[in-house]
Amino acid sequence: MTLEMKSTESPGPQHVINRWISHVLRFGVWSSAALMVAGLLVHWLSRTVAPAPTENPAPGEVLRRLFSTSVDDVTLMYAGLLLLMLTPVLRVLTSVVGFSVERDRRFVVVSLVVLVMLLAEFFFSLHLAA
Amino acid sequence: MSLSSFLLLFFGGIVTGTFGAMLGLGGGVFLVPFLALAFGLPMHQAIATSIVAVIATSSAGAAMNVERRVVNLRFGMLLEIATVCGAILGGVTANLLSGPTLARIFAVLLLSVAFMMIWRTRRLKSEDGATSQNGTFPSSFRDEATGTVVSYTVRRVPLVMLVSIVAGNISGLLGIGGGIFKVPAMHMISGVPMKAAAATSNFMIGVTAAASAFIYFAHGHLNPFIASPAVLGVLGGSFLGISINRRIKGTALTWAFVVVLLLVSVKMFWR
Numbered sequence: 001m002t003l004e005m006k007s008t009e010s011p012g013p014q015h016v017i018n019r020w021i022s023h024v025l026r027f028g029v030w031s032s033a034a035l036m037v038a039g040l041l042v043h044w045l046s047r048t049v050a051p052a053p054t055e056n057p058a059p060g061e062v063l064r065r066l067f068s069t070s071v072d073d074v075t076l077m078y079a080g081l082l083l084l085m086l087t088p089v090l091r092v093l094t095s096v097v098g099f100s101v102e103r104d105r106r107f108v109v110v111s112l113v114v115l116v117m118l119l120a121e122f123f124f125s126l127h128l129a130a
Numbered sequence: 131m132s133l134s135s136f137l138l139l140f141f142g143g144i145v146t147g148t149f150g151a152m153l154g155l156g157g158g159v160f161l162v163p164f165l166a167l168a169f170g171l172p173m174h175q176a177i178a179t180s181i182v183a184v185i186a187t188s189s190a191g192a193a194m195n196v197e198r199r200v201v202n203l204r205f206g207m208l209l210e211i212a213t214v215c216g217a218i219l220g221g222v223t224a225n226l227l228s229g230p231t232l233a234r235i236f237a238v239l240l241l242s243v244a245f246m247m248i249w250r251t252r253r254l255k256s257e258d259g260a261t262s263q264n265g266t267f268p269s270s271f272r273d274e275a276t277g278t279v280v281s282y283t284v285r286r287v288p289l290v291m292l293v294s295i296v297a298g299n300i301s302g303l304l305g306i307g308g309g310i311f312k313v314p315a316m317h318m319i320s321g322v323p324m325k326a327a328a329a330t331s332n333f334m335i336g337v338t339a340a341a342s343a344f345i346y347f348a349h350g351h352l353n354p355f356i357a358s359p360a361v362l363g364v365l366g367g368s369f370l371g372i373s374i375n376r377r378i379k380g381t382a383l384t385w386a387f388v389v390v391l392l393l394v395s396v397k398m399f400w401r
Contacts, residue, residue: 017203018196025193025336029186033365036358040136043355055350077354081182084361085347087189088340095207107204114210114337121218121341125348 017098024094028087035080043073058126089118135169136359142168143363144370147187151371153387154313154328156335157183157364158306159243162236163394167401171356173229173236177305178346179357181339183364184307188336190365191372195329198271202322205267205284206330212291213298213308213338220302221342225349233401236304240395244388246310251384262321271326284320293319294334302342307335 059082065075095111146160158180165176195201224232265283273280284290293315297308309331316327346352 015199018199021203022193022197025189025196029189029193029365032186033362036362039354040358040362044133056347056352074354077358081352081354081357081361082347084182084185084189085340085343088185088336091189091192092210092337095203104204107207110204110207110211114207114214117211117214117218118337118341122344125344128348 017095017102020094020098021091024090025087028083028090032080032084032087035076035083039073039076039078039080042076046073089115089122092118138169139356139359140363143183143360143365144367147183147364147367148371148374149367149387150364151187151368152375153247153384154309155243156307156309156332157187157368158304159240159310159391160394161360161364162305163240163398165356165360166233166236167394167397169356173232174224174346174349174351175353175356177224177232178343178351179353179360180305181301181343181346182352182357183361184301184305184339185336185343186361186365187368188307188332188339190368192329192333192336195333198274200271200326200329201333202267202269202284202326202330203333205269205287205322206333208267208287209291209294209312209330210334210337212294213301213312213334214341216295216298216300217302217338217341218345220299220304221345223299224303224342225345230401232304233398237395237399239300239304239306240391240398243310244391244395246314247384247388247391250314265321269326273325280323280326282321282323282326284322286319290315290320298338298341301335301338302345305342307332308338309335 057078062075062078062082065071066079092111092115096108096115099105099107099111142164143157143161146164147157149155149160150157161180161183162173162176165171165179166173169176171179192201196203227235262285263281263283265285266287267284268281269283270279270281272278290312294312297311297315300306300311301308309328312331312334313324313327316322316331317324320327322330
């Protein structure tokens with residue numbers, strides 16, 4: 001019993017996965033929040049009266065516009081929302097890597113199943129939209 | 131977007147996020163009615179906005195809980211297969227239904243959430259500590275309140291997977307997290323301690339919500355001018371709710387919200 005309790009307290013290689021997942025989630029939430037705040041600030045400061053978009057752009061288009069010189073308020077907000085939606089996907093990807101480091105084959109497979117379902121659905125949705 | 135609508139969305143997000151976190155319901159249960167009733171947003175847009183806010187609060191909370199190892203990672207990942215299947219079906223179904231129909235289904239959900247809350251205050255307290263040691267997914271965590279290490283195993287996994295499909299389906303259909311159904315199931319059926327059940331459920335919610343969020347996005351229901359302030363508000367509100375929760379405990383609060391839920395339910399039904 002004492003041994004068991006010790007093993008849960010020490011941050012061995014077993015718990016590397018916890019730290020990685022935690023970092024990925026924090027990164028996703030705070031970067032997307034920052035992008036949305038930036039988008040709102042640009043909107044208020046530039047006072048652009050762009051009409052509200054009637055359909056959502058393709059993620060690739062958002063990415064292209066984000067790194068162009070003509071980055072606007074709507075693009076920044078979309079980038080934030082998309083990054084937020086992709087954060088859980090990144091978290092599952094991290095689990096795949098983490099469980100392979102822990103050599104837990106069964107859970108590499110479980111994580112892969114979740115990842116494949118999410119990605120398949122993501123691309124299928126985009127295909128449907130296009 | 132006018133400054134007044136921005137402020138309404140942001141502060142509406144803060145209030146719904148705070149209440150959601152205080153009651154362990156997540157933001158969606160209050161955000162969807164707020165957007166639909168107070169802001170007059172079409173149901174599909176309200177749900178799409180809520181589902182993205184749910185991803186934010188779930189991820190922020192999970193970052194903390196995973197680090198503290200309160201989350202049962204393996205059990206959660208396995209259940210995610212079930213919730214994601216349910217969520218995809220829910221998201222597809224929602225986009226085939228009309229706004230008024232979705233509002234009525236949401237009204238029924240609020241009614242059942244109100245009943246779950248009454249049942250939770252009466253039933254779950256006495257069940258605490260009833261953990262089993264001869265199941266699967268052995269896990270242990272440090273309970274910060276008592277300072278002890280709680281070890282447990284998980285029983286009857288297939289049954290909880292079934293509940294998870296339904297919870298995922300409701301999540302995708304109505305834009306809520308679904309923890310109100312999963313947490314009692316994990317605790318009562320599988321014998322997972324309440325704190326670990328709540329943390330593991332919250333951990334799964336991000337992935338579940340992402341699954342249906344893509345569908346709403348593809349259908350063009352996500353307006354960045356509405357979603358950005360609302361999501362930021364809910365995120366801030368959830369932190370506020372958690373810190374208030376550490377100070378105030380009481381069943382009077384629960385009863386007050388049961389009344390609110392019932393009123394909102396009636397309002398949603400005859401919208």
